[in-house]
Amino acid sequence: MTDFNKTRSQFHMPEGVVYLDGNSLGPLPVSAKARVSAMIADEWGEMLIKGWNGAGWMKQPRSVGDRIARLIGAEKDTVVMGDTLSLKVHQALASALELKPARRVVLSDNGNFPSDLYIAQGLLKSLDRGYVLKVVDPEEVEDAIDDQVAVLMLTEVDYRTGRLHDMKALTAKAHAKGAITVWDLAHSAGALPVDLAGAGADFAVGCTYKYLNGGPGSPAFIYVAPQHLETTRPTLSGWLGHEAPFEFDLEYRPGAGIDRMRVGTPPIIALAALDAALDAWDGVEMEDVRKRSMELTDLFIAEIEKRCPSLVLNSPRDAMKRGSQVSFRHAQGYAIMQALIARGVIGDFRAPDSIRFGFTPLYIGEAEVMAAVAMIEKVLNERLWDAPAYLKKAEVT
Numbered sequence: 420m421t422d423f424n425k426t427r428s429q430f431h432m433p434e435g436v437v438y439l440d441g442n443s444l445g446p447l448p449v450s451a452k453a454r455v456s457a458m459i460a461d462e463w464g465e466m467l468i469k470g471w472n473g474a475g476w477m478k479q480p481r482s483v484g485d486r487i488a489r490l491i492g493a494e495k496d497t498v499v500m501g502d503t504l505s506l507k508v509h510q511a512l513a514s515a516l517e518l519k520p521a522r523r524v525v526l527s528d529n530g531n532f533p534s535d536l537y538i539a540q541g542l543l544k545s546l547d548r549g550y551v552l553k554v555v556d557p558e559e560v561e562d563a564i565d566d567q568v569a570v571l572m573l574t575e576v577d578y579r580t581g582r583l584h585d586m587k588a589l590t591a592k593a594h595a596k597g598a599i600t601v602w603d604l605a606h607s608a609g610a611l612p613v614d615l616a617g618a619g620a621d622f623a624v625g626c627t628y629k630y631l632n633g634g635p636g637s638p639a640f641i642y643v644a645p646q647h648l649e650t651t652r653p654t655l656s657g658w659l660g661h662e663a664p665f666e667f668d669l670e671y672r673p674g675a676g677i678d679r680m681r682v683g684t685p686p687i688i689a690l691a692a693l694d695a696a697l698d699a700w701d702g703v704e705m706e707d708v709r710k711r712s713m714e715l716t717d718l719f720i721a722e723i724e725k726r727c728p729s730l731v732l733n734s735p736r737d738a739m740k741r742g743s744q745v746s747f748r749h750a751q752g753y754a755i756m757q758a759l760i761a762r763g764v765i766g767d768f769r770a771p772d773s774i775r776f777g778f779t780p781l782y783i784g785e786a787e788v789m790a791a792v793a794m795i796e797k798v799l800n801e802r803l804w805d806a807p808a809y810l811k812k813a814e815v816t
């Protein structure tokens with residue numbers, strides 16, 4: 420059994436804050452502060468360039484990748500860290516397309532995060548071979564998978580509504596029609612059990628600053644299924660994905676296995692923070708996290724619907740069909756969220772009218788859910804959102 424009192428003690432939470440935005444940026448793991456300071460002082464400071472070998476810096480994209488592999492049901496040696504998620508989407512999609520050279524359709528849905536769609540648009544345009552990005556409603560994805568589709572590219576959990584795709588069923592259908600799958604786990608990794616190997620997923624990508632608490636801009640991960648590891652051509656063929664980077668050969672040769680998906684110099688300070696953040700997952704079972712998360716989101720929905728009737732549920736009602744976040748709609752959603760944040764209840768706003776709350780059992784329990792509901796009720800009943808300062812939009816919402 421996972422000890423959630425123990426995991427809670429591993430995070431720093433500012434006084435007076437109810438944090439329901441760990442789905443966007445996880446809080447600071449206490450150990451990350453010390454680990455980063457030690458890395459800077461003892462490794463960078465004292466070892467200088469000797470740290471690449473002496474402190475194992477060069478291996479970290481793989482060793483940290485192996486720790487994440489456990490949380491997403493990936494086989495050993497199939498996950499590597501680096502770059503941002505948007506770049507990893509590019510890498511995965513480009514490699515996936517090459518596995519289906521005769522096909523021209525990339526299928527996605529309009530619940531996907533815009534960056535994934537923008538990356539696909541940019542890549543398909545520069546390939547200039549008549550590729551089409553077909554974007555359908557999430558409910559229509561299954562029927563739209565046909566024998567024209569080269570790549571099915573989906574985000575498992577919808578960033579706005581929390582709607583959860585059936586990865587196993589959609590992957591099976593894609594394979595039956597001869598397509599390759601690219602799954603984005605941005606709102607899945609650390610939020611719910613993921614079984615990449617069991618689902619037979621081909622490629623997967625995800626970020627680590629959301630549910631994995633790696634800190635702002637922490638490196639992303641990419642997964643390549645074992646059967647594709649030695650045939651995948653990395654399109655971002657940087658020197659650290661080369662078979663022998665320090666031979667400084669002028670011709671690119673892909674590295675062995677997942678190493679070929681590395682691109683350039685890894686961000687060692689950020690990896691130190693992420694590695695420390697992953698300590699919080701030692702002894703944590705994803706099944707326990709999922710059970711708690713479903714209880715917390717069910718409680719939140721029931722209490723809000725009872726006490727705040729002007730909010731309209733914008734997430735699946737069935738906990739099995741959503742991830743670990745819940746959103747509600749209200750015409751004044753932006754101002755309501757600003758009023759909540761000013762009072763210590765932190766969620767976020769997603770255009771056009773959703774207020775979104777993430778539930779992260781590692782450090783959130785029933786007391787936080789009830790405190791948040793009480794504040795939301797107060798902000799609505801007393802129209803506390805109706806103030807000029809809350810109506811002006813900030814750069815990051």
Ligand SMILES: *Cc1c(COP(=O)(O)O)cnc(C)c1O
Binds near residue numbers: 606
């Ligand atoms: C958060 C998120 C991103 C962000 O990509 P970055 O390159 O890390 O900024 C991309 N895709 C999805 C599905 C996300 O949820």
